[in-house]
Every structure is written in C-alpha cells, then in structure tokens.
Amino acid sequence: MRTSWADSVANSASENAATGSSESNGLKRPTRSTYVPPHLRNRQPSSSDHPPPVHTTPSPANGRVGYGGPPTGSRWGGGSRPDFGRVGDNGSGGGRGGSGWSSRGGGREREVNPFGDDDNTEEEFSEQENTGINFEAYDDIPVETSGDNVPPAVNTFAEIDLGEALNLNIRRCKYVKPTPVQRYAIPISLAGRDLMACAQTGSGKTAAFCFPIISGIMRGQYVQRPPRGARTVYPLALILSPTRELSCQIHDEAKKFSYQTGVKVVVAYGGAPINQQLRELERGVDILVATPGRLVDLLERARVSLQMIRYLALDEADRMLDMGFEPQIRKIVEQMDMPPPGERQTLLFSATFPKEIQRLASDFLSNYIFLAVGRVGSSTDLIVQRVEFVQESDKRSHLMDLLHAQRENGVQGKQSLTLVFVETKKGADSLEHWLCLNGFPATTIHGDRSQQEREHALRLFKSGKAPILVATDVAARGLDIPHVAHVVNFDLPNDIDDYVHRIGRTGRAGKTGLATAFFNDNNLSMARPLADLMQEANQEVPHWLTRYASRASYGGGGRNRRSGGGRFGGRDFRRDGSFNRPTDHYGGANSSSGYGYSGGYGGGYGQGVTSAWD
DNA sequence: AAAAAAT
Numbered sequence: 001m002r003t004s005w006a007d008s009v010a011n012s013a014s015e016n017a018a019t020g021s022s023e024s025n026g027l028k029r030p031t032r033s034t035y036v037p038p039h040l041r042n043r044q045p046s047s048s049d050h051p052p053p054v055h056t057t058p059s060p061a062n063g064r065v066g067y068g069g070p071p072t073g074s075r076w077g078g079g080s081r082p083d084f085g086r087v088g089d090n091g092s093g094g095g096r097g098g099s100g101w102s103s104r105g106g107g108r109e110r111e112v113n114p115f116g117d118d119d120n121t122e123e124e125f126s127e128q129e130n131t132g133i134n135f136e137a138y139d140d141i142p143v144e145t146s147g148d149n150v151p152p153a154v155n156t157f158a159e160i161d162l163g164e165a166l167n168l169n170i171r172r173c174k175y176v177k178p179t180p181v182q183r184y185a186i187p188i189s190l191a192g193r194d195l196m197a198c199a200q201t202g203s204g205k206t207a208a209f210c211f212p213i214i215s216g217i218m219r220g221q222y223v224q225r226p227p228r229g230a231r232t233v234y235p236l237a238l239i240l241s242p243t244r245e246l247s248c249q250i251h252d253e254a255k256k257f258s259y260q261t262g263v264k265v266v267v268a269y270g271g272a273p274i275n276q277q278l279r280e281l282e283r284g285v286d287i288l289v290a291t292p293g294r295l296v297d298l299l300e301r302a303r304v305s306l307q308m309i310r311y312l313a314l315d316e317a318d319r320m321l322d323m324g325f326e327p328q329i330r331k332i333v334e335q336m337d338m339p340p341p342g343e344r345q346t347l348l349f350s351a352t353f354p355k356e357i358q359r360l361a362s363d364f365l366s367n368y369i370f371l372a373v374g375r376v377g378s379s380t381d382l383i384v385q386r387v388e389f390v391q392e393s394d395k396r397s398h399l400m401d402l403l404h405a406q407r408e409n410g411v412q413g414k415q416s417l418t419l420v421f422v423e424t425k426k427g428a429d430s431l432e433h434w435l436c437l438n439g440f441p442a443t444t445i446h447g448d449r450s451q452q453e454r455e456h457a458l459r460l461f462k463s464g465k466a467p468i469l470v471a472t473d474v475a476a477r478g479l480d481i482p483h484v485a486h487v488v489n490f491d492l493p494n495d496i497d498d499y500v501h502r503i504g505r506t507g508r509a510g511k512t513g514l515a516t517a518f519f520n521d522n523n524l525s526m527a528r529p530l531a532d533l534m535q536e537a538n539q540e541v542p543h544w545l546t547r548y549a550s551r552a553s554y555g556g557g558g559r560n561r562r563s564g565g566g567r568f569g570g571r572d573f574r575r576d577g578s579f580n581r582p583t584d585h586y587g588g589a590n591s592s593s594g595y596g597y598s599g600g601y602g603g604g605y606g607q608g609v610t611s612a613w614d
Numbered sequence: 615a616a617a618a619a620a621t
Contacts, residue, residue: 242618242619243619244619269619270620270621271620274621291618291619291620293619296620324619423616425617446617447618472617473616473617493616494615498617
C-alpha cells in the first residue's frame with residue numbers, strides 16, 4: 001500500500017475501500033499498488049484488516065480537502081491549534097475521532113506485524129518493551145513545568161483519547177500506565193503546544209512524542225498534497241536524531257506504535273543505499289525519521305518537501321543544536337520549506353539541556369512549555385559509579401583485570417554485556433583488536449566503520465556473541481541495549497554531559513549497573529564536574545579525585561565548554577532571569593554555580609536529578 | 615582535538 005494514511009484521509013470524500021483495486025492506485029502506481037500479497041489473496045476485507053480507504057482521487061492539485069495548503073498561509077485554520085485536526089469535519093471519524101478512525105485504519109495488507117505473532121510473542125516483547133521502565137518508581141517523581149497555561153497531566157492512558165488502534169498498540173507494548181514524561185508531555189502535545197522536555201530514555205521518551213504525533217495524524221484530515229514533482233513526498237511529521245542507529249531505533253519503536261493505524265513511518269539515514277529509502281518514501285510517508293545529512297540530501301533532490309510538516313521532533317535535542325549539528329538543523333528547519341514556529345508543532349526532547357542550548361532552541365519554538373521530569377526515584381543508585389586512577393600505559397591491562405574479575409564473579413552471564421567507551425575511532429579499532437587477541441570476544445562501533453559493519457557490530461553485541469563492545473560517542477546517546485551490565489569509560493569524555501549519557505547505557509530496566517571510569521592527568525578538567533556529579537548521585541568519591549577537583553580552576557581546568565551550569569536540564573532558562581546575559585557567561589566560568597543551582601530551585605529535585613539522565 | 619552527519 002503506497003498511499004499513506006494522510007493521503008487517504010485527504011481524499012476521503014469518495015472512498016473506495018476495495019483492497020488494492022482503487023483506480024487511483026491503478027493510475028499512479030499500477031504494478032505496486034495492485035499487488036496483493038499471497039497470504040491476503042482471496043480474503044475478504046474486514047473491518048479490522050482492510051487497508052485504509054483508498055480513493056478515486058482527484059489529482060493532488062485539485063483534490064483539496066480541508067485547509068487549502070501551504071500557499072494560503074496559516075495552515076492551522078485560524079490559530080486554534082488544538083482543533084487543527086478537525087478541518088473540514090466531514091464526520092468520517094465520528095464524534096470521537098480516534099475510535100472512528102481506528103476501525104478503518106485497519107492495516108495495510110503488507111504491513112509487517114512488529115509484534116511478531118500477536119499471541120505468542122508476548123514474553124519476548126514485554127521484556128523488550130519494558131526495558132528501563134520501572135512503573136512503580138514513578139509515583140513521587142519530581143516534575144517541573146513552566147510556560148503559559150500548562151495543560152494538566154493525566155494519570156492513565158484511558159483519560160486520553162489517542163484512538164483505538166494506537167491504544168491497542170499501547171496494550172501490546174505492555175504499557176500499563178503512562179510514565180511521568182508521558183503523563184505531562186502527551187496532554188501538552190495533544191493541546192497543540194510546543195514543548196521542551198527533559199526526560200530520561202527508558203521512561204518512555206520516544207513514546208511521549210510518538211503517541212501525540214501518531215494520534216494527531218490519525219485523526220487529522222488536514223492533509224493535502226500540494227502540486228509538485230510527482231516524486232516529491234510530503235511527510236506530516238519529522239523526527240530527527242543525531243545518529244543513524246538511534247534513528248533506526250526510533251523508527252522501530254514508531255512502527256510498533258503505529259501498527260495498523262495507517263500512519264506510515266519511514267526512516268532515512270546515511271551510509272545505507274538511498275534507493276531503497278527512496279522506494280519506501282514513494283510508498284507513502286506520514287512520519288519521517290531521519291538523520292540530518294541524509295535528509296538534506298533528500299531535500300536537495302526534491303524527493304522530500306517539508307511544506308506539510310505539522311510536527312517536528314528533535315530527539316537528543318541538545319546534541320542536535322550543539323556546534324556540530326546546529327548549521328544543518330538550521331538549514332532543515334529554517335531555510336527549507338518547513339512551516340515556521342507557530343504553524344507547526346515543535347517537540348524537543350533530551351536528558352541534558354544546557355541553558356545556552358535552551359536559548360538556541362527557543363528559535364525553533366513558539367510559546368513553548370518547559371517540562372522537566374526527575375529521574376526515576378533513586379535510580380542512579382542502580383548505577384554504581386567508580387573512578388580509578390589509571391595511567392594511559394596501564395589502561396589495557398587494567399581493563400583486562402576488570403574483564404577477568406567480571407568473568408570470574410559470574411557477573412558475566414550469557415547476557416551480561418560490557419560497553420567500553422574510548423575517545424577516538426582509531427583507539428576503538430586498536431582496543432578491539434587487542435581484546436580479541438587476548439581472548440575477549442569484542443567488536444567495535446564508530447564512525448569510520450561502514451554502516452553495515454556498525455549494524456553488524458550492534459547485533460553481535462546485543463546477541464551476546466560479542467559481549468564486549470568498544471565504542472566512540474556514536475553509541476553514547478539514546479541506544480537502548482538490554483543487558484549492559486558494565487560501562488567502562490576507558491577514555492573519559494571531555495564533557496560531563498557525555499559522561500552522563502554514556503553511563504546511562506547501563507542500569508536500565510530496574511537492573512543494577514556498573515560504570516567504571518579511568519581517570520588520569522589527561523582528564524583534569526573533568527575532576528570537578530565528575531566529583532560533583534558523583535556526589536550528587538550518592539556515589540563514593542575517591543579522596544584523590546576530590547583533591548583534583550578542588551585544585552581545578554575552571555578557567556584553566558578545561559574546555560568543558562558548557563560546564564555543569566548547563567548540564568542539568570531541570571530548569572527552564574526563561575525563569576533564570578539571567579538569560580539575557582551574553583552567551584559566554586555560561587561558558588567554563590559557571591561550573592560551580594551551575595551545580596549549586598540544582599539545589600537552588602526548591603529542592604524538588606534534590607540530588608540525583610542530574611545523574612543518569614538520558 | 616574528537617565525534618557525528620551525504621555522496
């Protein structure tokens with residue numbers, strides 16, 4: 001089924017539900033659209049499994065339903081954003097949009113069931129799905145919101161009408177009740193508001209922005225494809241992330257959530273053949289998940305237009321707006337054909353949100369709500385952090401000792417994985433080689449490897465065939481890898497944020513995790529932030545580290561460019577009063593005050609909020 | 615100085 005849900009809805013005036021036999025399909029893509037897979041041939045369409053309505057379609061240029069398309073200005077039908085989905089209310093969704101749609105969203109025949117065999121794979125799935133979600137621990141989690149007219153949070157999914165098909169997928173995912181970030185972020189998003197959210201992954205962050213997007217697209221009838229090159233596609237939502245693997249992961253999640261909703265999710269990223277991605281796009285796309293480089297390529301080829309974007313989500317938003325990415329993001333968001341803030345809905349998610357990045361981010365937002373959700377209970381306690389003083393020349397043998405000990409302690413069950421972070425790609429290769437030589441099955445992931453190699457390495461690691469993964473920061477953020485028992489910072493990062501993200505690869509799913517860092521004279525600039533972080537997380541700080549920390553002067557200590565002051569994401573910079581100051585105020589000179597900061601706003605977060613955020 | 619991200 002090539003036609004996306006949105007396309008179908010846009011043309012729903014005259015509906016032809018006959019599977020795969022619509023004239024429009026026949027007209028546009030004769031071969032592909034009329035194909036009926038073997039298992040569906042001779043099968044009666046039923047309310048639960050026939051594809052979304054297909055239509056005798058007027059050409060895109062004259063088939064307008066609902067609002068009139070981009071050239072006419074406000075696509076929001078007059079600024080009442082919560083109602084945007086109701087344009088041209090033709091009743092096809094019934095009174096309660098979600099339920100009405102879902103019965104027809106029935107699934108495209110070729111849609112692979114991401115849940116596997118619906119009835120038999122529940123265990124496998126539940127384990128995966130609930131990774132990192134400790135529902136019990138969520139009850140007294142500190143939450144801070146700021147902004148105008150913050151919609152109230154919900155306590156159950158039942159309170160929100162996300163639509164039947166999506167609700168079914170939520171049940172399939174074993175999501176019993178919304179996590180805090182979902183409780184707040186979903187109503188905010190459903191109300192049409194822009195959002196800057198700080199929340200840990202594993203607490204349902206991906207779902208927190210996917211649910212409202214999917215739900216909104218399901219019930220929105222606003223879609224109209226403006227005339228353009230026939231091969232240009234017009235996604236309604238764009239989700240950007242900083243690494244290819246993370247985009248894949250988000251795509252996989254989004255596919256589960258959108259199963260049989262008719263909402264089409266496509267992923268596009270570099271390093272993989274573009275032709276296959278182009279074919280997927282041609283089959284229809286409502287939600288595009290992408291890394292920036294490949295997206296720019298697609299935009300320049302005019303294979304994708306952002307003209308119809310209703311939802312923009314940036315995952316790991318602080319990384320996306322960091323120096324390396326900011327120009328590309330600005331190009332995509334500000335210099336192509338994406339609707340401006342206020343005409344689209346923008347959702348930014350990250351665990352760490354430095355103030356200066358918040359300031360940058362506000363360019364992309366309109367009257368947004370800031371949301372900070374504290375860590376799950378005392379979950380940092382789940383990650384035991386250790387720092388050891390190890391000279392460069394001793395690192396390998398020291399690592400060897402750790403791995404041997406781990407092996408002998410039986411900590412290394414079949415599924416106990418060790419993730420080793422190093423600074424450079426060369427260093428990754430060479431350490432992997434050395435580990436293998438010494439009898440430790442290791443693999444490596446970094447940016448100099450082919451995408452095939454990267455994905456292969458990740459699979460080897462996840463499956464336990466290579467229980468040691470040597471990685472650069474490409475693996476630091478967002479990746480949900482079950483059974484990582486130990487994160488070793490073989491080389492410490494230069495930024496405490498990166499450290500926070502790295503160690504957050506373990507201690508998930510209510511399991512304990514261990515994080516060991518090798519510290520030496522090359523890491524002096526990290527002494528203070530690291531010591532402060534560990535102290536806040538109730539970790540035992542070695543005395544030698546405390547001495548280094550007290551010695552370190554911020555100016556000389558390092559180029560921790562955004563220092564502790566910004567690292568903690570739990571505060572809306574708009575409330576800081578100091579946000580008018582020049583940017584460089586937040587540079588290295590702010591380290592200590594930054595840390596003192598978390599105690600300075602009410603203590604709601606207390607300690608720990610700063611750690612293990614993801 | 616390094617990593618990531620298009621070909």
